[in-house]
Amino acid sequence: MKPFVLIPHTFKYENVKDTISLMYCYLHGDLQTQAGFDIFSLLKGSVSQDLIVNDHIILKDGIYPCVYEGRPCTLFYWLDERSKNRGLVVYNDDKLYMRDALECYLSKKEFI
Numbered sequence: 842m843k844p845f846v847l848i849p850h851t852f853k854y855e856n857v858k859d860t861i862s863l864m865y866c867y868l869h870g871d872l873q874t875q876a877g878f879d880i881f882s883l884l885k886g887s888v889s890q891d892l893i894v895n896d897h898i899i900l901k902d903g904i905y906p907c908v909y910e911g912r913p914c915t916l917f918y919w920l921d922e923r924s925k926n927r928g929l930v931v932y933n934d935d936k937l938y939m940r941d942a943l944e945c946y947l948s949k950k951e952f953i
Contacts, residue, residue, distance in 0.1 A: 842889070842905070842906065843887065843889075843906075844887065844905075844906040844907050844908040844913070845883045845884075845887050845888060845905060845906070845907045845908070845916065846883060846884035846886075846887035846907070846908055846909075847868070847876075847881050847882075847883065847884075847907050847908065847909040847914065847930065848860050848881060848882045848883065848884055849868065849876035849877065849878050849880070849881045849909075850878055850880045850881060850882065851876065851877050851878050853877075857884070859884065859885045859886065860882035860883060860884055860885060861882055861883050861885050861888060861893065861896065861897075861898055862881075862882045862883075863881075863882070863883065863898055863900075863916075863918075863926070863928060864926060865925060865926050865927050865928070866881075866916070866918065866926065866927065866928030866929070866930065867879040867880065867881075867928070867929055867930070868880075868881055868909075868929075868930050868931075869929040869930060869931045869938050869941070869942055870931045870932065870935045870937065870938025870939075870941070870942075871931075871932050871935045871938065872909060872914055872930060872931055872932045872935065872938075875909075876909065881930070883898070883907075900918050900926075901918075902918060902919045902920060902946075903918055904916070904917055904918075904946070905918060907930055909930075909932075912932060913932070913933045914930050914931060914932050914933060915930065915931060915933055915939070915942070916928055916929075916930045917929050917930075917931075917942045917943060917945065917946035918946075919945075919946050919949050920949070921949050921950070921951040922949060922951065923951070925951070927945070927949075927950070927951065929941075929942040929945060929946070930942075
């Protein structure tokens with residue numbers, strides 16, 4: 842699977858078109874700090890067409906590769922106990938927040 846390309850919802854990327862959102866999924870840790878915001882979309886061209894249904898991304902619980910400005914990251918994606926999608930994206934070398942995201946993923950933790 843090729844990595845998803847992250848597009849933060851900031852002025853720097855306001856003119857980027859053809860993106861798709863992942864609701865209730867957030868940038869986390871150093872990635873959030875560098876991006877300047879926690880909400881993001883994915884560049885549609887980086888998402889396999891078989892994962893897009895009616896302009897929504899359909900993912901299974903899992904760990905997915907991503908990239909932000911050339912730097913590798915990981916999306917931890919899960920459904921919480923109420924079947925609401927959740928996710929955190931962290932830089933691969935951000936050990937503290939990588940551990941935090943993995944713990945949330947494994948416990949299927951609900952957050953804001």
